[in-house]
Amino acid sequence: MSNVIGIGASPKRKEDQRFLTGRGNYVSDIKRPGLTAGVFVRSPHGHAILRGIDKSAALASPGVIAVLTGDDVKADGLGGLPCGWGISDAKGVPMKEPPFPMLAQGKVRFVGDMVAFVIAETPEQADTAAELLAVDYEVLPSVVGVLEAVRPGAPQLFDDVPNNICCDWELGDKAAVEAAFKKAAHVAKLSLVNNRLIGNPMEPRAAIAEYEPGTDRFTLWTTSQFPHVVRFLMGALVLNIPQHKLRVVAPDVGGGFGVKQFHYGEEAVITWAAKRVKRPIKWVASRSEGYVSDRHGRDHVTEAELALDETGKFLAFRVNTLANMGGYLSTFGPNIPTNLYAPLLGGVYTTPAIYCNVKVVFTNTVPVDAYRGAGRPEATFVLERMVDVAASEMGIDRVEIRRRNMIPKEAYPYQTPVLVQYDSGDPMGCLDGALVAADVKNFGIRKAASASKGKFRGLGYSTYVEACGLAPSRFAGRLGARGGLYESATVRVHPTGQVTVMIGTHNHGQGHETTFAQIVSEKLGVAFENVDIVFGDTDRVQFGMGTYGSRSLVVGGAALSKATDKVIAKGKKIAAHLLEAAEVDIQFEAGKFAVAGTDRVKSFEEIAGAAYVPHNYPLEVLEPGLEEQAYYDPVNFTYPGGCHIAEVEVDPETGTVTLVNYTAVDDVGTVINPMIVEGQLHGGIVQGVGQALFENAVYDEGSGQLLSGSLMDYCMPRADHMPMMKVATHSTLCTHTPMGVKGCGEVGTIGSPAAVINAVVDALSHLGVTHVDMPATPNRIWRLLQNASLPVAAE
């Protein structure tokens, strides 16, 4: 077939035709007849008793249709938002799981907690009525930091959650680790903070809900990364709507980064309200509203210790972390700092004993959940900082200590002491490649050039691995997952040979419409432009778990590959009949079914035509039609990894850190579209650099106010913060995914924060600086230099 664009090619992205010409279809673009406007009234207090709500003034305001509160939710007997993961402590005691009502009941627990939903004819009328809603709060002291929250006497969010501890979780062999520390030649220690982040997808969250009395069906259009999961959680567990009576559509979505992979209260409230008011309702969050309601990420305080022998070999690693959950448990909340964190503490090293304790803590802040990388950037940061600290203390070169402890390529598959078994990898190969690409051997010359301008230059390494492709359902179930983590795809071959794919993942910037079409084009030999990918609509797509955890290609692509194989298998049966040959003699290659060793051939289009016009067709043994479906449940996580090298320049006069070079050599397995992979790596790295140098969600202790609640105060990374990045792949193939793919969506965000901070510390190490907390802001660096009491002030 002409114009097959297959695996390894970099066609321009199919979806960009509509995005770049302003023809995307986002939730807020959708118009419905009789549409009303909804706004949420949110708590201005971090912690308060909700003494009462007087709706009268709001209801009397022009254009108001309804005002709904937690009491109305309670009166309708509706449930709260479910948590998708249930973790347990070392004794098997389940986590504390207080209710998360979809509108606050009795108490508010963070600034932004939803108190009421106001529906009016226009957004302006709804805003005005919302201002008139009289809410009687009895303000309580807030606690926002994890260290403060677990202290005796701290404000308590829930009566039945002592010390605000949701779960005291652990992983690893504590006794083995203690024994190893006793015989260690050196113990390196590190205290660090993993700063709280706000995802800031370009498109704010939004939803439209509609109820059709004639069919008793609900439709929810929502900015979601996983519409089928929203349908299940909201329909089955919150609103008691049968699955066949609920359609959830996630149309074009402008970025997610995890922020849109949870079931939010707004979705449930607006769907419930649409039936009550018998009109469709639209809600679109403002950016400011997103800051206090989009789930936040990270927010750990950690103490880590590494035991080493006299040669610098790692003997044992011990990590104690306090992880912030915010005011309630979000969909994946407790899973992130536990199951997606501790199993990564082995990194690319042969550390034989690892123990990790995580106290998962409630505070008066926005609930914390997965944000690009989710647990793995936190683990990588702890480990890769720890390695640098140990190297420095023992006087061993930072690259050398990594080499001494790295898992050699031939040792794969490699079982770590923390659950996971890496199937494949070559961390040494990535390191070697990155050292060359980053021109490390000439770093000294560049450092001297910086010094001549009064600047300090530093180099930082991060040799890391992550676990993605979420996830083997049975394994996840043992860890506390309350759902499956497979993916599904349907390949529908039309009578004329074109293909429509229905897939359960969701494309919101990743380029799936292109990547998946390349897989189909390659496997079926059909033209790239003759393949369309459908996603994001529970009425059109059979089922799906959505897009997160770098799973779309790894799990969704595998389902697609399997479904495509089924199409080929059926096509062979049809071809065998038409060509009067045995099925085993039919070969399929480059879009043609042929009898092996002959010139008897049927094209893919001919087979499709025969399947739908079955005049000459084995109807006795074969159904007509050519459409196949597959579900794929992964047998293991995938383990992309690599080596990132950051190079920074510090201006000691102002404390400004400038990222001057960045090199990444990553092992992401098979690359389907190199251009898209490069884009994913670029974006991921920039987000990691954002965490390392700029981003910080800051709450005021006591009042619980978010001080960094807008783009004026929360610094996102920008194009002018970045140098031209050098990005390359050094791939080993995943041994258990159909195409050898490993996933690339999060690696950049996972590898980069440690590389950048290690570079900053390196730049300042001659002044005795041994650690810099993120974000390494100018003020923070200047303060460190002041404390280093060196003559670095303006001379």
Next chain:
Amino acid sequence: MKPFAYHQPAQIPDAAKLLTSIEDSKLVAGGMTLIPTIKQRLANPAALIDLSKLGNLKGITDDGATITIGAMTPHAVVAASPLVRTKLPGLSALASMIGDPAVRSRGTIGGSVANNDPAADYPAGVLGLGATIVTSTREIASGKFFLGLFETALEPGEIITAIRFPVPLKAGYAKFKAPASRYALVGVFVAKFADGVRVAVTGAGPGVFRVPPMEAALSENFDPTAVAAIKIDTDGLTSDIHAEADYRAHLVTVMAKRAVEAALS
């Protein structure tokens, strides 16, 4: 956003009359601060009086000893003006550092000066150059115009029509941008005249201020080294999540030095 009346007067007296006769009315120039504030319902004016159709408020004129910039002249025009670049080089640089291209295209010098945001750039240039604020009713010296946090000497109904800048021998501006907003965390404007040097600081405190010790030192010796050892008292300086007061004080010295370097380059 709440509903408001909208007026687009053609003459300054008409605008002044609307402003005094309509309660809770506001002038809008470029709207770069006011419009977002209205959208967030932090400001709810009953009427907006748009100055964009008033005659003679745009443009830059040179009368030899002074350069006069019309109040409705956008930052991008000031930044691109060869006249400003030649005669007021520090001001040209300052205008080019405001916000982003969209803000520079819409935002105006008069709007910025009237708003007197404590982290805005123009107040440093206006005070540093010792400019005169020309209004619908009088002329106000810059030293008497800026009265602290968002406060100015403008009377009700008074409208800025132009800013008149004396031409310095040398001038420079150095700005340390707040990482997120890119307003001045600290911005220092330095201008050398025949009769002495003026140093004005924005971003560091609740309003733009001058630094007499630096002015004296630079009047003696207009060189970066002259200010390098002059430290600013932290009292009254702003402390927030982006910068503590002592860091801001330190930056005043560093930026003053760099402003002199810019003026000399």
